[in-house]
Amino acid sequence: MRRRNMHILLSGTASDSHTWNLVYLQLFLEELGHRVHNLGPCVPDGLLTGACAADGPGRPDLVVVSSVNGHGYRDGLGAVQALRRAGVTLPVVIGGKLGVAGVPDPRQRRRLLDAGCDAVFDDGDTGALREYLDLLAGGGRAARQAVA
Numbered sequence: 001m002r003r004r005n006m007h008i009l010l011s012g013t014a015s016d017s018h019t020w021n022l023v024y025l026q027l028f029l030e031e032l033g034h035r036v037h038n039l040g041p042c043v044p045d046g047l048l049t050g051a052c053a054a055d056g057p058g059r060p061d062l063v064v065v066s067s068v069n070g071h072g073y074r075d076g077l078g079a080v081q082a083l084r085r086a087g088v089t090l091p092v093v094i095g096g097k098l099g100v101a102g103v104p105d106p107r108q109r110r111r112l113l114d115a116g117c118d119a120v121f122d123d124g125d126t127g128a129l130r131e132y133l134d135l136l137a138g139g140g141r142a143a144r145q146a147v148a
Contacts, residue, residue, distance in 0.1 A: 004138075005034050005137065006034045006060075006061040006062055006133070007034070007035045007036075007057075007059070007061050008035065008037070008060060008061065008062045008064055009037050009039065009060035009064070009090075010022060010026055010038045010064050011038075011040075011048050011063065011066070012039070012040060012066060013042075013066075013067045013069075013071065013072055013075030013076060013079060014042060014044050014075050015069060015071050016066075016067045016069040016075065017042050017069070018041055021067075021068045021124075029064070029133075032130065034133070034137075037058075039051060043079075048063070049082050052083060052088045052090055053086070053088070060090060061090065061091075061136070062091050062092075062093070063088075063091070063092040063093070064094075064095075065079055065092065065094040066095060066124075067094070067097060067098055068124075070097050070099055070100035070102075071100070073098045073105060073109075076094040076117065077112055077115055079094075080092050080112065080115045080116045080117050083116065084115065084116040091118040091119075091136060093120070093121065093132065094112060094117055094119075094120055095123075095129060096121075096124045104122035109122065119132050
């Protein structure tokens with residue numbers, strides 16, 4: 001099976017002003033051969049939704065949302081709900097430090113998946129993200145999954 005390089009839209013959450021996680025993820029994704037459009041930190045839901053609406057060669061294949069401020073469960077839920085309400089059907093994944101308690105929260109993870117996230121990568125598990133990307137780049141569509 002031929003692996004395709006994807007166009008990935010990378011975004012911070014609305015309340016997360018951290019930049020280095022996004023820089024790291026962009027470099028990580030580009031090293032894997034993907035094209036990345038990094039929206040940066042503090043991205044409002046409307047901007048994220050608008051960036052997904054691009055047609056033609058600018059249209060992303062995947063949305064990756066990252067959070068390190070501990071509000072990823074809350075902000076990610078709002079973001080994915082806004083995307084799905086707008087009719088965006090692209091795969092959407094979220095990862096990083098998603099909760100303020102510092103431990104994965106299975107109930108919050110389930111809420112993200114039920115709202116339309118295709119995968120949740122607690123604690124920024126880049127190995128699991130790489131496996132997920134390999135599946136998508138190989139032409140498959142992964143089932144919605146919670147990745148601890």
